Amino acid sequence: MFSRSLIAIPVMVVLTIVQIVVLPRFLFFPVDPSIPFLFALAWSLLSNVEEGLIWAFIGGLLMDIFTIAPFGGLALTYVTAVFAVNYIRDLLPPNRFVVPVISVVVGTTIQQLFYILYLRLFGILANTTLVMLLQTVMVQAILIIPIYWSMYFLKQTIRPKPVQI
């Protein structure tokens, strides 16, 4: 499992660069979505939770390198959110549109609220407002569909299901 998750390092490096450099230049939304978080969440839904946790951890750490907030905070909250989503996953209808959207709504809300609390622990007042939180949830709910489906087809290609004859 851990060796299979090593691919997350180059993938997350690229996604972090996209997040920091490319996304602000081509800003279509009022808030910036967290691309590494969306990919980690999608992978946890498609593969297994353990791999998703490692993807979230690596993505969070790489994002932490370029933020002025305390290091490790995004990694901690990404991992927690991906893990929490795993618990509601079984309650949802097995639909490849419903599951990612509801998962990202729940996951983003948990991640953002937990991160605000985390920053408060260090005496930092987050710039996040309720409006920004709702906008982030909406934007991420829109983006999760193409990300989830592109990763679904990628997984089918690189890890096809074994067929028993």
Next chain:
Amino acid sequence: MNLDEAQKRIRWITLSILVLIAILLTVLDRTGNLDAALAFVRDPMSVTLGWTSQRTEVVAGALEGPRDLQTAREEIETLSARVDALERENEELREIEGEYQLLVDLFNRARQAPDYQRLTASVIGQDPNPAVRSIIIDKGSADGIRVGMPVESARGLVGQVYRTTPKSSQIVLITDSSSAIPARLGTSRATGILRGGGLGGVLTIEWIDLKYDIEIGESVLTSGLGGRFPQDLVVGRVIEVDRREAELFQQAVVQAAADLDSLEIVFVITDFEPVDTSIFATVEP
């Protein structure tokens, strides 16, 4: 133990390990024990960010080209129609020459800004974390940038250098909630503390004495108090005044002069020496 239980146990162990590592890293970072390791990773990645930023600009320029041409044609038509209206307005404007003197005063005020040495830098990235506001520039300690140096754009103050690597620096913006800058109003000369963290990146000047009559449109400058920023750097303009007679102080909402959401080029003031005020700290007996 069945397979399902074993799977759940692995899941919990993975979560616990990752959470513990994240907490440990936070503690190490807050105690300053991670600075060297992070700088080691940050520097090569900053080079990649700079490279990607240049390519992104090229692509963005190529994409904007055709759209700009179409927009320009539409604007020519609109502008031609407006010429007549503007000529009429021009006559009316001649009658309000009284405002001219005010503008001259403001211009002279801006011209009095001290002549500091400025290092030009390109913005290569934004903080990926929406809860805080900072930018990354392509100049670092190898170019003479040090932590605490003030940073401005062509229009006004942007922020302060938060940390550096040899080839890049991170600037905390004046709109971040951690930012607090002593400021002075241009006309009334009232002083207060300019704070970030407002809704939609709005700035607020707090602790302004009620004896001052603040006007909408007053320019906001750095006061130089506290010694962290030079005096008279343009910050923005007052857009709203919150004055309640029952309170001891009033506050003003300020619109930053610089467009902090689309910064491309900034200037780091490299020859300003912050005043060390630590000598005034209370000494424990």
